[in-house]
Amino acid sequence: xxxxxxxxxxxxxxxxxxxxxxxxxxxxxxxxxxxxxxxxxxxxxxxxxxxxxxxxxxxxxxxxxxxxxxxxxxxxxxxxxxxxxxxxxxxxxxxxxxxxxxxxxxxxxxxxxxxxxxxxxxxxxxxxxxxxxxxxxxxxxxxxxxxxxxxxxxxxxxxxxxxxxxxxxxxxxxxxxxxxxxxxxxxxxxxxxxxxxxxxxxxxxxxxxxxxxxxxxxxxxxxxxxxxxxxxxxxxxxxxxxxxxxxxxxxxxxxxxxxxxxxxxxxxxxxxxxxxxxxxxxxxxxxxxxxxxxxxxxxxxxxxxxxxxxxxxxxxxxxxxxxxxxxxxxxxxxxxxxxxxxxxxxxxxxxxxxxxxxxxxxxxxxxxxxxxxxxxxxxxxxxxxxxxxxxxxxxxxxxxxxxxxxxxxxxxxxxxxxxxxxxxxxxxxxxxxxxxxxxxxxxxxxxxxxxx
Numbered sequence: 001x002x003x004x005x006x007x008x009x010x011x012x013x014x015x016x017x018x019x020x021x022x023x024x025x026x027x028x029x030x031x032x033x034x035x036x037x038x039x040x041x042x043x044x045x046x047x048x049x050x051x052x053x054x055x056x057x058x059x060x061x062x063x064x065x066x067x068x069x070x071x072x073x074x075x076x077x078x079x080x081x082x083x084x085x086x087x088x089x090x091x092x093x094x095x096x097x098x099x100x101x102x103x104x105x106x107x108x109x110x111x112x113x114x115x116x117x118x119x120x121x122x123x124x125x126x127x128x129x130x131x132x133x134x135x136x137x138x139x140x141x142x143x144x145x146x147x148x149x150x151x152x153x154x155x156x157x158x159x160x161x162x163x164x165x166x167x168x169x170x171x172x173x174x175x176x177x178x179x180x181x182x183x184x185x186x187x188x189x190x191x192x193x194x195x196x197x198x199x200x201x202x203x204x205x206x207x208x209x210x211x212x213x214x215x216x217x218x219x220x221x222x223x224x225x226x227x228x229x230x231x232x233x234x235x236x237x238x239x240x241x242x243x244x245x246x247x248x249x250x251x252x253x254x255x256x257x258x259x260x261x262x263x264x265x266x267x268x269x270x271x272x273x274x275x276x277x278x279x280x281x282x283x284x285x286x287x288x289x290x291x292x293x294x295x296x297x298x299x300x301x302x303x304x305x306x307x308x309x310x311x312x313x314x315x316x317x318x319x320x321x322x323x324x325x326x327x328x329x330x331x332x333x334x335x336x337x338x339x340x341x342x343x344x345x346x347x348x349x350x351x352x353x354x355x356x357x358x359x360x361x362x363x364x365x366x367x368x369x370x371x372x373x374x375x376x377x378x379x380x381x382x383x384x385x386x387x388x389x390x391x392x393x394x395x396x397x398x399x400x401x402x403x404x405x406x407x408x409x410x411x412x413x414x415x416x417x418x419x420x421x422x423x424x425x426x427x428x429x430x431x432x433x434x435x436x437x438x439x440x441x442x443x444x445x446x447x448x449x450x451x452x
Contacts, residue, residue: 007037010033014030018052023052027056031059035062035065035068038069039070042054042070043074047077047081063093064098065094068102076105084117088118096125096126096129096142096143097140097141100126132214135218135219136214137212137235138214138215138235141243141246142245142246145175146175148201150176151202154201155197155198158197161174172188172231173186173230174188174189174192175242176202177241177242182240182241183236186234187201210224210233211233212224212235212236213236213238214237226251226255230248231248232245262342293432296432297431297436301435311443311450317384318389318442321376325397325400325438325439328376329434329438330435330438332365332368333408334408336364336408336409337411339409340357340361340408344412344413344422345422351413351416351417358413361406361408366401369397373395377390377393377394377397388450393442396442399437399445400437400442403441404430407433407434
């Protein structure tokens, strides 16, 4: 909360100083502020104000870090105002994996022009990263890492660190390779300084190394780093040659992006739309297909109610309990599907756990259904003094909540089994299915017990 408050104060202060044209004060603030905080300021300013603020930052590395923190639409608008030469001067001071991420957001013609202007060594690294998919280990890895030979002694390794690896982003892990560059082990800085200086690395390195392939999905990479509590994970190609490292700061960004994407998908907006998206037509294009499922479900429920219209006209009080029956089923169905989707996303649940997970959620649904069935049925009895109505409502709540947990747990597992993102199984899909089933079972039970 304190960080959010400080960030809000920073935004308001800079906006106020811009109105007063107090540029000397603004320059002092922006050159002391963190790039992450400045990104929040940029989102609250107009493009001309963003440009002024960007020009006031003296440190080129700070400018580059700021570009990596900006929302995509803000970044694209700001970069459009900059010349290729200015962009290159900023990008050359930040890690090549961040450069690749930024260039991946630009039109191909623009990114090619920037690559041509960059220094040969830096552009080759970026081009190498751009060959991999954006959401793969190869696309997010850092090509700068410490690789030492198996036969190097501890003293030679320390000397190499002092001379050749001063600017490596993650120096905590020292990766060991053979004469062909293939990963064979890893050792820590602590191990390096506590062993006798003439000890070869192969004598004390750890050979059981966690590593990932260049084509592994970034979400799976993040899971490995989180599961084993490591600061970085090496990336190897198909021949086991060490080609890069994925660091924990990139993993944090991945986890945030994937969690946001899953939440948006579960809300039925496809994981692409954000509050900052300014295009109305883009929002419509994203939402229309997902809401179509809700529309179809609503129409189906109306046909079911229409089928029982004759009975409902005789006993109109039956309609009073339709919302609560549908609502209870929909809510517990979303709870079950959210638990399962998140479990699948974090790796705590796998497809092999299908029946234990479904049985557990169904058991919860049955118990909750009995409890709330008695409660809502009791309300029906008190309100209308009709025993069969109370029994109908109670059984309808029980069936609605039981089937909701069954579908809420089964549907994501079914989607995952066929390599479809399970997040799409929630939201409109689960609630729509439950609405149809709840109305049908309620009116069918009432027809049987009340003799409609």
